Structures are given as structure tokens and as C-alpha cells.
Amino acid sequence: MSEQQHTPGGAExxxxxxxxxxxxxxxxxxxxxxxxxxxxTLQPTALVNEAYLKVLKSGNSQWSNREHFLNFAxxxxxxxxxxxxxxxxxxxxxxxxxxxxxxxxVQEFEKRSGNLLALDxxxxxxxxxxxxxxxxxxLHFFGGCSFEETASALGMKTKEVKSGWVFARSWLNNHLKSxxxxxxxxxx
Amino acid sequence: MNEKxxxxxxxxxxxALDLEEPEREKFLQAECGEDAEILRDVLALLADxxxxxxxxxxxxxxxxxxxxxxxLEEIGVGGTGxxxxxxxxxxxxxxxxxxxxxxxxxxxxxxERFRREARAAAKLKHPSIAPIYEVGxxxxxxxxxxxxxxxxxLAGELTAVRGNVAIHLGVPNTEEYFKRTxxxxxxxxxxxxxxxxxxxxxxxxxxxxxxxxxxxxxxxxDFGLARDDSQGTVTETDRVEGTPYYMSPEQARAIQERVxxxxxxxxxxxxxxxxxxLSRPHEGRxxxxxxxxxxxxxxxxxxxxxxxxxxxxxxxCEKAMERELVDRYASASxxxxxxxxxxxxxxxxxxxxxxxxxxxxxxxxxxxxxxxxAGLVLALIGAKWTYTWTxxxxxxxxxxxxxxxSVYATRLEISGAPTGGEEVNxxxxxxxxxxxxxxxxxxxxxxxxxxxxxLFSLDPGGETLKRRVTLTSxxxxxxxxxxxxxxxxxxxxxxxxxxxxxxxxxFYVDQNEVTVDQYRDFCEANEHPLPYFWARLDVSxxxxxxxxxxISAEDAEAYxxxxxxxxxxxAEYEYLxxxxxxxxxxxxxxxxxxxxxxxxxxxxxxxxxxxxRFEHFLTYASPVGSYPKGATPEGVLDIIGNVAEYLxxxxxxxxxxxxRPMKGLSFEVDAGYIQGGExxxxxxxxxxxxxTSRWRPLHMGFRCASTARDL
Numbered sequence: 001m002s003e004q005q006h007t008p009g010g011a012e013x014x015x016x017x018x019x020x021x022x023x024x025x026x027x028x029x030x031x032x033x034x035x036x037x038x039x040x041t042l043q044p045t046a047l048v049n050e051a052y053l054k055v056l057k058s059g060n061s062q063w064s065n066r067e068h069f070l071n072f073a074x075x076x077x078x079x080x081x082x083x084x085x086x087x088x089x090x091x092x093x094x095x096x097x098x099x100x101x102x103x104x105x106v107q108e109f110e111k112r113s114g115n116l117l118a119l120d121x122x123x124x125x126x127x128x129x130x131x132x133x134x135x136x137x138x139l140h141f142f143g144g145c146s147f148e149e150t151a152s153a154l155g156m157k158t159k160e161v162k163s164g165w166v167f168a169r170s171w172l173n174n175h176l177k178s179x180x181x182x183x184x185x186x187x188x
Numbered sequence: 189m190n191e192k193x194x195x196x197x198x199x200x201x202x203x204a205l206d207l208e209e210p211e212r213e214k215f216l217q218a219e220c221g222e223d224a225e226i227l228r229d230v231l232a233l234l235a236d237x238x239x240x241x242x243x244x245x246x247x248x249x250x251x252x253x254x255x256x257x258x259x260l261e262e263i264g265v266g267g268t269g270x271x272x273x274x275x276x277x278x279x280x281x282x283x284x285x286x287x288x289x290x291x292x293x294x295x296x297x298x299x300e301r302f303r304r305e306a307r308a309a310a311k312l313k314h315p316s317i318a319p320i321y322e323v324g325x326x327x328x329x330x331x332x333x334x335x336x337x338x339x340x341x342l343a344g345e346l347t348a349v350r351g352n353v354a355i356h357l358g359v360p361n362t363e364e365y366f367k368r369t370x371x372x373x374x375x376x377x378x379x380x381x382x383x384x385x386x387x388x389x390x391x392x393x394x395x396x397x398x399x400x401x402x403x404x405x406x407x408x409x410d411f412g413l414a415r416d417d418s419q420g421t422v423t424e425t426d427r428v429e430g431t432p433y434y435m436s437p438e439q440a441r442a443i444q445e446r447v448x449x450x451x452x453x454x455x456x457x458x459x460x461x462x463x464x465x466l467s468r469p470h471e472g473r474x475x476x477x478x479x480x481x482x483x484x485x486x487x488x489x490x491x492x493x494x495x496x497x498x499x500x501x502x503x504x505c506e507k508a509m510e511r512e513l514v515d516r517y518a519s520a521s522x523x524x525x526x527x528x529x530x531x532x533x534x535x536x537x538x539x540x541x542x543x544x545x546x547x548x549x550x551x552x553x554x555x556x557x558x559x560x561x562a563g564l565v566l567a568l569i570g571a572k573w574t575y576t577w578t579x580x581x582x583x584x585x586x587x588x589x590x591x592x593x594s595v596y597a598t599r600l601e602i603s604g605a606p607t608g609g610e611e612v613n614x615x616x617x618x619x620x621x622x623x624x625x626x627x628x629x630x631x632x633x634x635x636x637x638x639x640x641x642x643l644f645s646l647d648p649g650g651e652t653l654k655r656r657v658t659l660t661s662x663x664x665x666x667x668x669x670x671x672x673x674x675x676x677x678x679x680x681x682x683x684x685x686x687x688x689x690x691x692x693x694x695f696y697v698d699q700n701e702v703t704v705d706q707y708r709d710f711c712e713a714n715e716h717p718l719p720y721f722w723a724r725l726d727v728s729x730x731x732x733x734x735x736x737x738x739i740s741a742e743d744a745e746a747y748x749x750x751x752x753x754x755x756x757x758x759a760e761y762e763y764l765x766x767x768x769x770x771x772x773x774x775x776x777x778x779x780x781x782x783x784x785x786x787x788x789x790x791x792x793x794x795x796x797x798x799x800x801r802f803e804h805f806l807t808y809a810s811p812v813g814s815y816p817k818g819a820t821p822e823g824v825l826d827i828i829g830n831v832a833e834y835l836x837x838x839x840x841x842x843x844x845x846x847x848r849p850m851k852g853l854s855f856e857v858d859a860g861y862i863q864g865g866e867x868x869x870x871x872x873x874x875x876x877x878x879x880t881s882r883w884r885p886l887h888m889g890f891r892c893a894s895t896a897r898d899l
Contacts (some may be wrong), residue, residue: 008410055511097330112242112244113242113243120560128196130194141243141244166202167202169235169242169243170201170234172243174232174233174235
């Protein structure tokens with residue numbers, strides 16, 4: 001797993017992080033279900049930053065580098081969401097409140113991305129071409145990082161991140177549309 | 189695609205983002221050269237059809253909310269952004285929110301222009317100008333909030349007029365219609381007079397920028413290219429900006445001299461022209477072509493385009509669209525006043541142009557048609573004009589070879605519809621000359637009556653066009669063809685790049701698509717290369733009566749030339765598809781059944797292995813003429829169904845009001861209408877790539893046509 005390179009502590013700590021991100025998602029979903037007041041806007045960066053604060057409080061020293069953490073957390077977000085979307089597709093589950101809440105988060109993401117499994121496949125295809133673009137998408141879309149944060153997490157200039165982002169976004173849009181056959185012709 | 193190509197695509201994409209048409213097109217063509225694949229990929233990415241919210245952060249409501257505004261629904265997409273109906277929280281009101289595409293934030297020039305648009309427009313308060321409420325930026329999204337006008341834009345209204353379902357303008361060609369037209373234009377003229385007084389020139393007056401509210405009041409929007417005198421020029425470089433159809437000659441020439449308020453007067457005149465005639469004063473495939481026409485051509489006389497237009501209104505329109513600034517209305521308020529006089533039944537101040545001026549207009553209008561004989565007319569009006577309006581046209585070399593024969597060229601509309609221009613004698617073959625850019629039909633005729641035809645389109649900056657044709661007897665040409673006598677035909681609203689109504693000359697068309705056997709004969713007789721994949725596959729499985737595919741548009745043209753024929757024009761093709769009454773399909777309005785045409789196969793990517801595509805073709809194509817029930821009333825088969833077909837004139841599509849060429853393709857299957865040669869079960873399909881000699885898909889075939897000349 002590519003996450004391993006960011007986690008000297010190995011599988012244990014990466015599992016810990018996954019459950020942490022999962023908890024955060026769950027918390028988010030619950031809040032959105034409870035219908036918070038419209039004035040309360042969750043800042044785009046809040047999710048990964050909140051997660052990071054919790055890691056710091058837990059005294060987990062190997063995450064002292066915030067940039068590393070953001071990178072990892074964004075990948076974890078993608079993983080958790082896609083995984084959930086896949087399970088949702090595959091199995092009819094008992095509806096525990098937790099799962100339903102996460103369903104809603106997946107739904108919110110899919111409003112912006114279309115089918116998450118398709119996006120995931122698109123990102124895999126993009127990774128073959130240019131893995132850095134995939135990391136930008138993970139940080140900005142799945143991690144909710146601003147362009148500035150994304151740039152600092154990757155050690156890039158903000159302008160480079162932006163131009164990578166618009167390219168990746170157009171590319172993914174085209175890729176998803178052609179995969180879904182929006183521009184179909186029978187092509188015998 | 190290898191890594192080098194990928195990097196090239198990225199580089200070109202990012203560089204092109206900073207450019208606007210027509211520079212973008214020029215830049216990409218220069219950079220890509222022969223590499224059609226890279227060009228195609230970059231263009232596909234630049235099309236940027238993504239929803240503005242695609243891949244924005246979804247949690248909380250930061251994606252749905254921009255500043256004080258909640259996005260409710262998308263109400264329009266234009267070249268400069270997406271417009272949403274939105275809710276302004278602080279003032280509890282609905283507004284129109286124009287959001288720039290995300291990549292705009294990369295380009296500081298554009299952001300600056302956007303802000304300037306807002307600053308200039310926010311000062312304007314006039315009943316016929318939609319007010320700007322607020323300008324802002326959230327993350328990478330820049331937006332502008334303005335009054336939500338509850339109604340269609342004038343472009344939409346004109347489409348409704350064409351379909352005779354217009355709410356505000358009513359039934360075309362009635363006295364009431366022209367009155368309402370004059371009223372709408374008068375109010376916009378009044379808005380322009382006001383904004384000019386405030387030092388703001390709109391610079392992009394066009395039907396899409398005139399909205400009509402529920403009460404029928406017009407509102408001018410989008411001072412997108414406006415120049416505010418107090419803020420200096422918008423563009424330091426000499427970029428041509430604005431939508432070309434309504435652009436004034438001096439704007440189109442992008443000359444150094446100041447664009448002033450009379451520029452808006454011209455554009456509003458062009459809008460009036462379209463409202464009166466339901467056709468644009470100038471048509472063209474590319475921005476460049478439209479610009480060329482505006483700088484060189486006089487529009488078709490408004491009264492010839494539509495004799496029902498009241499004389500005074502026609503004179504007002506012509507005065508507003510005078511080429512020379514000094515001849516035009518000096519201000520929008522002069523135009524406003526004359527429209528007021530027209531509505532009150534008083535004499536207008538504008539005068540019909542003098543006979544000399546009319547003669548000059550005539551010459552400009554028929555510049556190409558009378559090219560060879562223009563000397564006489566020119567002598568009457570002064571030779572000094574010759575230089576100005578011939579030097580600016582792009583002339584492209586052409587070579588036509590055949591046995592000795594005379595060649596006559598006629599200019600066609602881009603769609604292949606007649607222009608009414610006269611023939612130009614190009615002399616005897618071999619012809620080696622130049623013609624201006626545009627679409628041309630040449631008849632090649634030998635003394636013994638044998639003939640051939642050459643149909644082609646010349647693009648600005650294009651390479652030498654070379655064709656070889658075989659002189660053929662009429663009897664032989666018409667073997668297997670069906671005569672079509674088009675009635676007056678009205679284009680559907682979707683085909684705005686075709687004339688609204690046109691009478692096509694009679695023509696002959698192959699009853700069937702050209703078959704594998706026929707094409708094989710052609711290759712053997714001419715030592716023309718066989719389709720590239722035949723050597724690699726078991727061609728014995730390919731039935732001889734299947735349509736030929738896997739060839740380029742140029743291959744199809746070569747075949748037609750050998751037969752003394754040509755490919756169909758777009759206009760002819762549309763006629764075969766819809767008939768004189770704009771039926772849904774070539775057989776009528778009846779929905780397609782398996783008896784009309786074979787069901788389409790599943791989508792298969794063009795880059796799938798050739799073996800796979802070959803199997804796909806064998807499964808989903810049929811022998812030509814297998815579906816007699818799907819015939820046109822004249823008996824032409826497979827116009828819908830079986831394979832798509834190359835055309836001899838460029839295919840076109842309309843993007844943001846700009847017509848773009850798609851050379852030699854039949855295309856466009858649209859909601860409810862099947863307009864292309866292919867069947868798509870659900871939804872639509874269009875082909876958005878140019879036909880190059882390297883594009884040889886297994887779903888494109890062709891058939892031939894021939895102009896009927898009975899005398």
C-alpha cells in the first residue's frame with residue numbers, strides 16, 4: 001500500500017488513522033442528519049484538520065509532520081468513501097445508524113463526483129499517467145484542503161497545484177463521461 | 189499515448205487556457221501541426237463541460253453556497269461562465285448568479301476583466317439594464333450577482349418565433365410583430381444611449397445578452413467586454429473580443445482606432461436585422477470566417493432577405509449597420525429617436541442609401557460571384573475600392589485535374605445551400621488557380637457532354653486543394669441514383685447554422701450507401717490503397733453488399749470523383765433526413781421500429797482492438813438497403829441507420845453561439861430528432877472531432893450525390 005511509506009509505525013497506526021477518519025466522517029454525517037443551523041458552515045479544511053488535532057492530542061508523535069498527515073488523511077478519506085460505496089453496491093446490509101449516516105456522506109460526495117467507484121477507477125487510470133495529479137485531487141476533493149494547503153502538503157507552488165487541478169478535473173470529467181457513454185454512438 | 193505526448197497535452201492545455209478564440213485555435217493548430225491526436229485531446233479537455241460543482245468539496249455547504257448566495261439551479265451556460273438562479277440570504281431574494289469557470293482564477297487578466305465588467309456595470313441604473321448587485325469570490329470561484337430576469341433571452345425568443353410559438357414577439361411578419369420588434373430595439377437603444385452617456389460601451393450586444401421579462405420588457409445584461417472610459421482600455425493587446433455575428437466591421441478588423449459607441453449601434457442593428465429576417469446578417473463556420481465576412485461583405489439586403497419588413501424599419505436597420513462610421517447613426521439615441529418616429533408613424537430621419545452606395549453594397553455583397561466581371565461595375569464607382577476589399581480575403585490555391593474540360597465554380601453557403609451568386613469560369617483543366625475561403629461547387633464539363641463535379645470547402649490558411657475527377661456520361665452518373673426535387677424547406681430551430689428556409693436545387697443521390705464491392709472495384713481500377721485493416725483481418729467474412737467503412741473522408745471524395753459525382757452537402761443531407769415538413773425522421777414522424785432500421789449496437793470505443801471493432805461491425809451493420817420501410821418518400825435507403833456518412837461540406841455544431849466546423853461528417857443526433865445517419869437508442873450523439881486522413885473509423889461510410897442540371 002502506498003500509505004505505508006508515510007507511516008513508519010506500520011499497519012497499526014494506519015489502521016488507527018483509518019478508524020479516526022471514519023469516526024470523523026461518522027460525526028459529520030450525524031451532524032448533517034441532525035440538521036444544523038444554516039449559519040453553521042463546515043469549513044472545507046475542517047475534516048482533516050480536526051482529525052489532525054485529535055492525533056496531536058493523542059500524542060501520536062509519528063504524525064508530527066502535518067504535511068505528511070494531510071497526504072495520508074486524504075488518501076484515507078478516498079479509501080473509506082470508495083470502500084463504503086463498494087459495499088453499498090454489493091451487499092444489502094442491516095441498517096445500523098452508523099452505516100446509514102455514512103451512506104449519506106457518500107451520497108453528498110457523489111452529488112459532486114458522480115459514482116464514486118467510477119471516479120476511483122478514473123483516478124487509477126490517471127495515476128498511470130501522472131500520480132501527482134491524483135494526489136492533488138485526493139487532497140482537494142477528498143481531503144477538502146484549499147489549494148494553498150494542498151501546495152504546502154506537496155511542496156509545490158499554489159499556481160502549479162491550481163493548474164494541475166484544472167487539468168485533472170477536466171481530464172476526469174472527460175474520462176467519466178466517455179466511460180459512462182454520454183457521448184455515445186454505436187460505432188459498429 | 190506515451191509520456192512525452194501526455195506532457196505535451198498538459199503543456200498545451202495550460203497554455204491554451206490563457207488564450208481566447210481565435211488566438212487559441214491558431215495557437216493550437218500551429219503547435220500541434222500534423223499531430224491530430226494531441227490536438228483532439230487538448231480540444232476535448234478545453235471544452236470543459238464539467239458542472240461548476242464537479243469535484244468541489246461537498247460537506248457542509250461551502251460548495252452550494254458562494255458568499256451570501258445559495259445556488260438553486262443552473263439556468264444557463266455561456267462562454268464566460270455558468271449562470272445560476274440563487275438565493276441571497278441576507279436580503280432574502282432570488283438573484284441570477286454568474287459564476288466563472290474555475291480555471292478563470294488561474295488567469296489574472298480574466299479575473300481582472302471580470303471585475304471590470306462588474307465595476308462598469310454596477311454604476312448603471314436604467315429600466316432596460318439588469319442591475320448588478322454584488323461581485324465576489326469564494327475559493328476559486330468568482331461570481332457576480334445580478335437581477336434575476338424571469339424570462340427567455342432574445343435568442344430563445346427568436347427560436348420560438350421561428351417555431352411560431354413566441355410569447356412576446358408574436359407571429360412573424362405581421363404588423364404587430366414588427367412593432368414589438370421596434371419597441372424592444374428602441375428600449376435597448378435607450379439603455380445603450382444611457383450607458384454611453386455614463387462612459388460605458390457594451391461591446392457585445394447580441395440576442396443572448398437581451399433578456400425579456402414576464403412583462404415583455406427587454407433587459408440588457410453582460411457588460412462583459414465593456415470599456416469604461418475612466419478606466420482605460422480593457423485590452424492592451426489588439427485582441428478581437430465579442431461574439432462575431434453581431435460585431436461591427438471596425439471591431440472585426442481589430443484596428444487600432446478607437447471603438448466607440450457606434451460599435452454598439454452597429455451590433456444592435458445586426459440584432460434588429462435578425463429579428464426582422466430571422467437570419468443573421470453574416471454566417472460563417474469559424475470566428476475568423478465570420479470576421480472576414482463582416483469586414484469584406486455587405487450583408488444580404490434586409491428587404492431581399494424578407495420583403496415583408498416595413499421599408500422605414502429596413503432603412504433604420506441599414507443605417508444602423510452602415511459599414512463606415514460616418515454613415516452610421518452617430519449615437520444610440522439617434523437610433524432610439526428614429527425607432528420612436530417609426531412607431532409613431534412619423535417620417536424617419538434616416539434616408540435610403542444613394543444609388544452609388546447601393547451599387548457599392550451590391551458589389552461587396554457579390555464580391556466573389558462577380559469577381560471575374562467586376563471591372564465594369566467598379567469603373568462606375570471608382571477603382572479605389574478594389575484594393576480594400578480584395579486584399580483582405582484569404583485566397584487558397586486549388587488544383588483540379590481531369591481530361592480536358594471547362595470548370596465553373598459557384599460559391600455555396602457553408603451548409604451547401606445556394607448563395608444566389610453567379611458562376612465563375614475557372615478555365616480548362618488542369619485548373620491551377622486560387623479561390624477565396626468558403627464552400628465551392630465546381631462543375632467540370634467536357635465538350636462531349638461528359639461531366640464531373642468537385643465539392644470542397646476552403647479554410648483560411650488552408651493547404652492547396654487537389655482533386656482529380658473522371659469525366660462521366662450523365663447516364664452512367666445517374667445509374668442507381670434517385671432524383672430529389674426539394675420543396676421549400678425550413679430548417680428546424682436546432683439547426684441555427686442552416687438558413688431558416690431555403691429552396692435547394694434538384695439533385696441526384698445514390699439510393700444506397702457505397703458498398704464494399706463497389707469500393708474494392710474503385711481501389712483496383714485506380715491502384716488506390718485498400719482499407720488499412722483489410723490486410724490484417726479475414727476479409728472474406730466481410731460481405732460485399734455491406735457498406736464500406738474504415739476509410740477517410742478523403743478516400744470517399746476520391747471515390748466520388750472517380751464516378752464523376754460528389755458527396756452530399758449538409759443541406760441536402762438535412763433535407764433527406766427531414767423532408768420539406770421537418771419530419772422527425774426521413775420516413776416521417778412515426779417512431780423508429782426494427783422494421784425501419786436495425787437497432788444500434790452497444791458503445792465500443794474507437795481505440796478498441798481492430799478485431800473487436802470488426803466483429804462489432806459485422807454484428808451491427810447490415811447489407812445496404814435492408815430496411816425498405818425506413819426509406820425516404822423518394823426511396824432513398826439507410827439515411828437513418830446502418831453507418832454514419834461522410835458529407836462533402838463541413839459538419840457544424842453550435843457552441844456558445846459560435847458555429848464550429850467538423851469537416852466532412854454527418855453528425856448530430858439530438859433529443860427527439862434523429863439527424864445523423866446513425867441510430868442511437870437513447871440520448872444524443874455528436875462527433876466532435878475533425879475528419880482527418882488518419883481518422884478511418886468502422887462506423888463511417890458514404891454515398892454519392894450529383895447536381896441535377898437539366899438544361
